[in-house]
Ligand SMILES: Cc1ncc(C[n+]2csc(CCOP(=O)(O)OP(=O)(O)O)c2C)c(N)n1
C-alpha cells in the first residue's frame with residue numbers, strides 16, 4: 001500500500017499518539033512505514049504536525065506538497081494551514097471545535113473556526129466535519145479526540161487499514177487504565193465515520 | 199534480533215548500545231534529547247548514564263572513558279558544541295584510545311534553536327571525522343561504524359544528524375543482547391595524555407597526514423555511494439544528510455541524473471568523488487546550512503583541474519538558509535536542468551489564518567513571576583534580560599517581559615553589563631533552574647566580584663521544562679536511577695556571597711510583588727528564587743470559576759494572556775480543559791469575580 005497521512009493540530013492535543021497508532025497498525029499489516037513528528041518549541045500551544053508515510057518509495061520523512069491522501073485535523077484553521085500537503089482528490093477529516101490562540105483572544109477578532117470549515121467544505125473534494133464536542137460530551141473529556149478521529153477515518157474507509165489492527169494497537173500502545181475509554185472513543189468515531197462514508 | 203519502530207534518536211541510542219558503549223553523557227537540547235532518554239528507558243546494564251550539567255562537562259567526563267579504552271557517547275544540540283568546543287579542540291589533538299562518538303544534532307530551519315550553524319564545518323575546524331546520516335536507518339549503522347573509525351584512527355568522531363533524521367521514525371532491527379565492550383583501563387603516559395605545545399605540534403602534523411588516509415578509507419565507505427549511474431549521464435546531483443532522502447524521492451521521476459551521497463563530509467572521500475564525477479559536466483550540490491560539500495567540490499576542481507560546473511548555494515540554485523524539502527529540491531533540480539516550471543497551487547484565496555506562536559502553558563509559574571516583576575517595576579526604568587528555556591516565551595504579549603535573549607546563561611551576565619552602562623535603571627536577569635546550573639553560576643560569581651547592582655530572578659520550576667522535563671542537580675534524581683541530595687540553589691548563592699536571597703512562590707502574587715519591590719530598593723546583587731513546579735510535573739488543581747460579578751472587562755486576558763481564559767460569545771470564559779487552577783487570575787481580577795480553586 002502507498003498512503004500519506006498528515007495529522008495536524010495544536011501542541012497538547014495528542015497528535016503524536018494518533019500517528020503512532022496508525023504507523024504501528026500499518027506495520028502490523030506488513031507495510032513499510034516512516035513517520036516524523038514536530039517536537040520542540042511548537043509543542044507549547046503552537047501548530048504541530050505528524051507525517052505518516054506508508055509505502056516503499058517514501059524516502060523523505062515529511063510528506064511532499066500535494067501528496068497527502070488524507071489530512072486528519074484536530075482544529076479547523078490547522079487543516080487549512082496544511083492544505084498545501086493535500087492531493088487534488090485527497091480527503092480531509094476535521095474537528096469543527098476551534099482552539100483560539102492567545103493572539104486572537106487578545107485582539108478579540110472573534111475567530112471561531114467557522115470560516116475555515118466553510119472554506120474546506122467548498123474547496124476539498126471530500127471533507128468530513130466532526131464535532132469534537134460530541135465526543136467530549138460522550139467521553140467526559142476532549143482528551144480522547146485523537147482516538148475518536150482515527151475511528152472516524154477508519155469508519156469512512158479513508159485509512160486503508162483494518163479496524164481490528166487499530167484496536168489491537170490501542171490495546172497495546174495506550175496506558176492500561178485508558179484502554180477502555182479509548183476503545184469507546186474509537187467505536188464512537190467509527191459510527192460517525194460510517195455515516196459519512198461515500 | 200528484535201525489530202522496533204523507533205525515532206531516529208532512539209536508533210542512535212540502540213546503535214551505541216549495540217556497539218558496547220560504557221559511558222554516555224550529554225545535556226538536553228532539541229533535537230538531540232531523546233538519545234539519552236532512550237538509553238535510560240531500555241536495558242543498559244553497566245553503562246554509566248548521566249545528564250551532565252552542560253555540554254563541556256559531558257565532553258570531559260566522556261574523555262576519561264575514552265583515555266581508558268572504554269567506548270563513550272556524548273550528545274548535544276549544535277549550539278552545545280560551542281560550549282564543549284574547548285575540550286573538543288584539545289581532545290582532537292590528544293586523541294583517544296576507546297571509541298568516542300559525539301552526536302551533535304543540527305537544526306536547519308532553525309526549528310528550535312538559536313543558530314543555523316553547520317557542525318560539518320565544525321568537524322573540519324577540529325580536523326576530526328564526521329558522519330552525516332540521511333535517515334534513522336543510516337544513523338543506526340553510522341553510529342556503530344563511527345566507533346570503529348574512532349578506534350582505528352584514535353580520534354573522536356562526530357555523528358551529525360539533523361532534526362528530520364532525529365525526529366523521523368523507522369523500523370530498526372537490532373541485537374538485544376548487547377553488553378559493554380571490555381576495556382583495558384587508563385595507562386599513565388604523560389607524553390601522551392598531557393597537552394603541551396610540543397605534543398600539539400607533533401600531533402598536528404600527524405593528524406593532517408592521517409586525515410588523508412581517512413579520506414581514502416572513506417572512499418570505500420558504504421554511505422558514500424552512487425545511484426542511477428549511467429555512462430551517458432552528464433549531470434549529477436550530490437546530496438548530503440536528509441537532502442539525500444529528498445533528492446532520492448525527487449529523482450524518482452528522473453533516472454537520467456546520477457545521484458551521489460556523501461555520508462562522510464570530512465575528511466572528504468576525494469577518490470570516491472573523483473571517480474563518481476568522471477564524465478560529468480555539471481553537478482548540483484544539495485545540502486542544508488552551509489555550502490560545505492559544494493565548497494569542497496570546488497576545492498577538488500581546483501586541485502585536480504576538473505572541467506566541471508558546480509551549482510548549489512553559491513549559484514542560488516539552493517537556498518542559503520532554512521530547511522530543504524522534496525519540493526525545494528525539485529525546484530533546485532528544475533533550475534539546474536533549465537526547466538521552467540512553477541509550483542502548482544491547488545488552493546487559492548485561503549482565508550487569513552490565526553497566528554499560533556508557542557506560549558507559556560495555562561498556569562505556568564513563569565507567567566506569575568514575570569507579571570509580579572512587571573507590576574512591581576511599573577513606570578520604573580528597567581532592563582529585563584531573558585535567557586533560554588520555556589521562560590523565553592515571557593517575551594510574548596501581553597507580558598512582554600524579555601528584552602534580550604542571547605545564549606544559555608547570558609542573561610545573568612548581560613544584566614550586569616546593562617547596569618554598568620546605565621546606573622539609573624534597574625537591571626534584571628531571568629534564568630531557569632537548569633540553565634542556572636548549566637551556566638548561570640559563574641555569572642553570579644562575576645556579579646558579586648565586580649559589584650554589580652542587579653536582581654537575578656531564578657525561575658525554579660524543579661525541571662528542565664523546555665526540552666521535555668529532564669532532571670537536573672536541583673531535582674534530587676539522576677539517570678543512574680538514584681535519589682540523591684538536591685543541590686540547594688539558595689545555599690550555593692550564600693556560599694558565593696550573595697547577601698540578599700529571597701525565596702517566594704510566584705503564584706502568591708502579593709508576596710512576589712513585595713519581594714521584587716524590596717529587592718529593588720537595595721544595592722548589590724539580589725537574588726529572588728521564584729519557586730513553584732512546572733505544571734507538567736504535578737497534578738493540576740480544579741479549574742477556577744467565573745462568578746456573576748464578572749462583567750467581561752477582559753483585564754485578566756489583557757494582563758496575563760493565560761491560554762485558558764478565552765472569549766466565548768462575547769464573554770470571558772474558562773477553558774476547563776486547560777485551566778490548572780493556579781489562581782493567578784483570581785488574585786488580579788479587579789472585581790474579585792473569579793472564585794479561587796481550593797487545593798485538594
Ligand atoms: C548551549 C545550549 N544547550 C542546550 C540548549 C537547549 N535548551 C534550551 S532551554 C534549556 C533548559 C531550560 O531549562 P530551565 O532553565 O530549567 O528552564 P525551563 O524550560 O524549565 O523553564 C536547554 C537545555 C540550548 N539552547 N543551548
Ligand code: SF4
Pocket residue numbers: 560561562741742758760761762763772776777778779780781782783784
Ligand atoms: S487559574 Fe486563571 S491564570 Fe491560572 S490557569 Fe486557570 S485561568 Fe489560567
Ligand code: SF4
Pocket residue numbers: 044557558559561562563564588589659663664732733734
Ligand atoms: S512546560 Fe512548564 S515551564 Fe514550560 S511553559 Fe508549560 S508550565 Fe511553563
